[in-house]
Amino acid sequence: MKLILLLSVGLGLTWTLQDDILDASVLQGFDPKQVTGSWYTLKLASTDRSVIEEGGAYLCFMTGIALQDNGNLNVTYFHREDGKCVKKFYIAEETGIPGRYTFEYQGTNYLTFVDVTEDFIIMDLENQSKGGTVIMSELHGRSLSTDEIEWQLYYIHTRRRNIVPENIVDLSLTRRCDTP
Numbered sequence: 001m002k003l004i005l006l007l008s009v010g011l012g013l014t015w016t017l018q019d020d021i022l023d024a025s026v027l028q029g030f031d032p033k034q035v036t037g038s039w040y041t042l043k044l045a046s047t048d049r050s051v052i053e054e055g056g057a058y059l060c061f062m063t064g065i066a067l068q069d070n071g072n073l074n075v076t077y078f079h080r081e082d083g084k085c086v087k088k089f090y091i092a093e094e095t096g097i098p099g100r101y102t103f104e105y106q107g108t109n110y111l112t113f114v115d116v117t118e119d120f121i122i123m124d125l126e127n128q129s130k131g132g133t134v135i136m137s138e139l140h141g142r143s144l145s146t147d148e149i150e151w152q153l154y155y156i157h158t159r160r161r162n163i164v165p166e167n168i169v170d171l172s173l174t175r176r177c178d179t180p
């Protein structure tokens with residue numbers, strides 16, 4: 001009994017460590033062209049709920065991704081500032097690992113494309129600082145409609161990243177901010 005318990009604890013640990021270093025396991029055969037174009041942010045989740053709540057630094061409505069000649073991505077989004085929806089962009093730079101990028105926003109962030117279909121993408125963001133790591137998981141769609149399978153995949157990903165279900169925000173229930 002003890003052995004089984006120990007073994008499962010050990011396995012759990014390996015899984016977590018692997019998850020944190022390699023993680024958000026990069027998608028095989030990632031092609032940046034699949035993620036370009038316009039998007040709607042459907043769900044946001046974070047290990048720290050306050051960052052995706054009203055006024056939070058990561059409460060963002062992504063509206064588009066453009067591929068630059070050098071391989072970097074220009075990610076545009078809207079963010080509410082003093083009650084107004086303001087258009088912004090960040091440049092996600094290639095890391096050498098297909099599907100993983102890095103960008104500066106309140107420190108260094110790692111962006112990983114975890115799942116990509118014709119209609120949906122799941123993006124994993126990790127902000128690392130001395131105070132600790134904050135993880136964000138985002139579900140974006142080509143339209144505002146959702147899909148049960150994609151939602152399940154998204155949910156599984158949030159669990160793997162130790163995000164509790166209470167920290168998933170459904171933006172279809174929120175005042176949107178996709179236009180100025």
Ligand SMILES: *[C@@H]1O[C@H](CO)[C@@H](O)[C@H](O)[C@H]1NC(C)=O
Binds near residue numbers: 066074075076089091
């Ligand atoms: C990124 O895209 C936005 C919106 O299309 C544009 O205004 C901005 O100039 C672009 N930034 C760069 C560095 O290409």
Ligand SMILES: *[C@@H]1O[C@H](CO)[C@@H](O)[C@H](O)[C@H]1NC(C)=O
Binds near residue numbers: 051105108
């Ligand atoms: C992200 O990391 C930076 C330092 O790299 C830190 O200043 C900032 O507060 C972090 N953001 C969040 C939301 O934790």
